[in-house]
């Protein structure tokens with residue numbers, strides 16, 4: 705009988721929880737996340753500090769807000785295409801793990817609210833990033849075809865960027881339309897296997913080419929990659945912001 709009572713109580717608690725999650729009520733950010741008043745005269749620096757201090761809370765992920773673990777951040781699949789004159793390419797990245805976001809330093813935050821449209825610029829520096837995963841690539845240079853699939857990893861150092869997050873406020877929800885980043889990178893080292901279907905020599909040659917000219921290649925790819933990031937990041941933050949009140953988060 706006692707165990708039955710216990711079971712009933714447990715069911716009730718579960719049901720309550722379920723109802724709370726299902727209802728349209730706002731879910732709050734964890735209480736560790738402090739908020740800043742728009743009216744205060746140090747609003748920007750307050751926001752910067754609030755983001756910096758609560759960053760570890762976000763890194764672990766917040767399941768109630770559909771926010772996944774961010775360090776490492778897992779991407780199951782991402783596709784980008786590239787076309788520039790004679791060079792054409794398509795890369796599919798699978799099971800990518802991104803490490804390093806938890807060490808982010810927030811340098812400055814610039815909020816701007818105008819006619820129910822909110823824009824947040826955040827200057828971020830990440831000392832080290834390590835990305836690894838599987839890839840599949842195909843490309844051509846004039847009539848020369850190449851392609852392959854295998855493992856890759858990329859080590860980055862001194863990553864500095866501005867997050868540009870913007871969108872309208874509708875029904876007290878921030879509907880983010882864009883989350884753009886164009887990271888500048890101080891150092892990059894790329895490793896990949898099997899870009900030429902098992903031809904080791906060609907793969908080694910391509911790898912040393914990439915590591916010598918990474919900066920040119922990176923800047924050439926950035927507009928394309930940035931578009932893919934925008935879509936991914938916009939979806940990511942909207943999963944969270946669609947559940948929380950804008951006026952309570954940014955009072």
Ligand SMILES: *[C@@H]1O[C@H](CO)[C@@H](O)[C@H](O)[C@H]1NC(C)=O
Nearest residue numbers: 834836856857858859895896
């Ligand atoms: C990248 O992968 C290669 C090959 O597995 C490995 O030798 C190298 O140590 C990796 N890079 C890092 C920074 O772990």
